[in-house]
Amino acid sequence: MSLLFRKTWKLGPLRLNFTQGGLSSWSLRIGRWSWNSRTRAHRVDLPGPWSWKQNKGGGDRS
Numbered sequence: 001m002s003l004l005f006r007k008t009w010k011l012g013p014l015r016l017n018f019t020q021g022g023l024s025s026w027s028l029r030i031g032r033w034s035w036n037s038r039t040r041a042h043r044v045d046l047p048g049p050w051s052w053k054q055n056k057g058g059g060d061r062s
Contacts, residue, residue, distance in 0.1 A: 004019070004020075005018075005019060005020045006018070006019055013028055013029050013030050014026065014027075014028055015027045015028075015029065024038065025037045025038035025039075032044050032045040032046075041053055041054055041055065042054040
């Protein structure tokens with residue numbers, strides 16, 4: 001088992017996520033909607049334990 005360093009700074013709707021190597025990702029959260037720079041996916045929190053997540057790249061494109 002190894003120890004991992006992880007730190008999150010919250011600056012209003014902006015969250016900065018740090019690991020030992022420095023900034024690992026940032027995310028934006030407004031109300032129930034959020035977006036993460038690492039996964040590049042949109043997420044919406046739904047009532048109860050549910051949430052909806054859009055796939056990378058914006059969904060189904062022809």
